[in-house]
Amino acid sequence: MAVKGAAAGTGMLLVTANVGSLFDDIVHTHKPHFMALHCQEFGGKNYEASMSHVDKFVKELLSSDAMKDYNRARVYLDENYKSQEHFTALGSFYFLHESLKNIYQFDFKAKKYKKVTGKEIYSDTLESTPMLEKEKFPQDYFPECKWSRKGFIRTRWCITDCAFDLVNIHLFHDASNLIAWETSPSVYSGIRHKALGYVLDRIRDQRFEKVSYFVFGDFNFRLDSKSVVETLCTKATMQTIRAADTNEVVKLIFRESDNDRKVMLQLEKKLFDYFNQDVFRDNNGTALLEFDKELSVFKDKLYELDISFPPSYPYSEDCSQGKQYMNTRCPAWCDRILMSHSAKELILKSENDEKIVIYDHIGPNVCMGDHKEKDALEVTRSFVRPPCSMEEEKISSILKCIILTAVLINQVLSATFLDC
Numbered sequence: 001m002a003v004k005g006a007a008a009g010t011g012m013l014l015v016t017a018n019v020g021s022l023f024d025d026i027v028h029t030h031k032p033h034f035m036a037l038h039c040q041e042f043g044g045k046n047y048e049a050s051m052s053h054v055d056k057f058v059k060e061l062l063s064s065d066a067m068k069d070y071n072r073a074r075v076y077l078d079e080n081y082k083s084q085e086h087f088t089a090l091g092s093f094y095f096l097h098e099s100l101k102n103i104y105q106f107d108f109k110a111k112k113y114k115k116v117t118g119k120e121i122y123s124d125t126l127e128s129t130p131m132l133e134k135e136k137f138p139q140d141y142f143p144e145c146k147w148s149r150k151g152f153i154r155t156r157w158c159i160t161d162c163a164f165d166l167v168n169i170h171l172f173h174d175a176s177n178l179i180a181w182e183t184s185p186s187v188y189s190g191i192r193h194k195a196l197g198y199v200l201d202r203i204r205d206q207r208f209e210k211v212s213y214f215v216f217g218d219f220n221f222r223l224d225s226k227s228v229v230e231t232l233c234t235k236a237t238m239q240t241i242r243a244a245d246t247n248e249v250v251k252l253i254f255r256e257s258d259n260d261r262k263v264m265l266q267l268e269k270k271l272f273d274y275f276n277q278d279v280f281r282d283n284n285g286t287a288l289l290e291f292d293k294e295l296s297v298f299k300d301k302l303y304e305l306d307i308s309f310p311p312s313y314p315y316s317e318d319c320s321q322g323k324q325y326m327n328t329r330c331p332a333w334c335d336r337i338l339m340s341h342s343a344k345e346l347i348l349k350s351e352n353d354e355k356i357v358i359y360d361h362i363g364p365n366v367c368m369g370d371h372k373e374k375d376a377l378e379v380t381r382s383f384v385r386p387p388c389s390m391e392e393e394k395i396s397s398i399l400k401c402i403i404l405t406a407v408l409i410n411q412v413l414s415a416t417f418l419d420c
Contacts, residue, residue: 033100034159035070037093038168040218041149047081047089054079054091061093062119072096072116074105076132076153077123086127088136088151092168105131106156106163111208113158131155135202137195143175143188152199156211164343165203165213171195173220176269177329178249184226189294192220200301212343215302222332223291229254229265231291232274236264273327280331281323285310292333303344305359307333 043051058075061067074094081087096103096116104113109130126134136151153168171192180186196219203213236254243250254265266273280288289307311331316324325331337359339347 031069031097033097034103034157035093035095036155036166037091037095038153038166038217039091039093040089040168040170042077042089042091043079043081047149051079051081058093058121067095069098070095071098071119073119073121074116074131075119075121076126076129076134076155077121078126078134078153079123084147085139086136087149088134088153088170089149090134090151090153090168090170092132092153092155092166094155100159102160104158106158106208107131108133108156108208126153133202137198141172141191141195141198143172143191148172150195152202152217154203156208162346163209163211164346165211167199167203167213167215167217169196169199169215169217169219171218171220174222174225174329177225177267177272178252178269180222180225181229181252181267182226184224185293186222186225189222189224192294193297196298200298204301212346213340214337214343215339216337218334219294219336219338220334221292221294221336222334223288223330224293225330228288228291228330229267232279233264237261270328272330274330277325277331280325281310284308285331295336295338301340302338303341304336304338307359309359 041047043054054077058077062073062075073096075092077091078086078088081089103116105116106113107130114131122129126132133154134151136149139147142148142150150170150172152170154165156163156165158164172188172195174180174186174188180188199215203215204210233254235257237257239253239255240249241251241253242248250268251271252265252267253263254267255261255263262275264275279285286308288311292307295302295304311325311333313332313334314326314329315322316326318324
């Protein structure tokens with residue numbers, strides 16, 4: 001998303017991308033003045049083995065030709081995976097172009113803004129870093145109270161007297177398709193609702209002055225599974241398969257009533273195998289948006305531009321199948337860019353502004369890991385979630401889901417410096 005701010009010539013760009021090709025043709029094309037890169041699952045799924053690659057990634061990023069005009073940077077990496085009660089695997093990068101003269105970051109401890117100078121990297125000490133707020137969700141929020149890497153990082157910035165919060169967020173996933181299918185809304189939807197409410201309460205409480213905010217990341221929002229299955233399999237009969245020793249349901253098979261009882265859908269804990277994936281791609285899957293209900297309960301606090309792109313998850317991680325979904329979960333719009341209503345007013349001041357805003361999906365034919373990012377190209381004032389064109393799996397093992405935000409922009413970032 002690119003947004004014009006209070007002063008002429010300033011703007012904001014928000015991008016959510018899967019890490020692989022995040023940098024293709026972005027910086028050289030748009031030249032943002034301020035860029036924020038938000039990551040979830042930093043270090044990848046096997047973070048204990050992959051975290052050693054992170055330092056190399058950061059050094060290459062900071063020293064790349066594409067970033068040579070960015071003379072100030074702030075990097076916050078939650079790398080301390082040995083601290084279960086604090087580890088979120090979130091990472092936030094901020095790059096400031098040399099032409100940007102007046103930008104300040106908020107010190108949450110001193111409760112005042114400080115001018116940003118030089119390049120600084122923080123890791124292992126985020127809990128004591130006053131320039132951000134980082135929290136892992138309380139343990140009783142986690143399904144079965146089992147720790148996982150879910151939480152948020154908040155930073156606050158001021159550019160030309162316009163203050164705003166940027167919140168990097170990662171919410172809970174659906175652990176089991178079978179459990180998600182049992183009720184409408186699912187138990188997992190309720191957990192995400194509680195966690196997002198917690199974040200909004202924290203960033204809107206009385207401790208600090210209230211400012212506009214942008215919350216973007218992997219919300220793990222899912223379609224209402226029970227309603228989707230009932231709609232896709234209206235004329236099907238259901239077969240239930242149980243474990244011999246526990247009598248627990250382990251698989252559901254939906255077959256057509258006629259047509260030789262063709263299998264339409266197979267459902268297991270980590271299997272969602274529907275016979276025709278085109279239903280999720282035709283007309284960008286927008287017919288299924290009626291089942292995308294999780295954000296509706298926050299409509300008084302959060303705004304999102306209209307969705308006109310296909311579900312962003314779970315795309316195949318096979319580099320030769322960029323358009324294919326994996327048969328693990330029901331496709332859904334997990335990766336989103338949301339904003340407060342005051343933030344909306346900053347970027348959509350008239351009906352004409354809405355017409356030039358693009359909120360779209362990038363790299364439709366290219367593999368970029370299991371999350372397909374979104375992009376909106378800036379014309380004067382717009383919100384964006386740019387491309388991720390992963391050529392191979394090297395980087396995706398380091399970072400799983402990336403969210404890029406560029407403020408006061410005209411351009412994004414190119415990863416030609418990456419040896420992909």
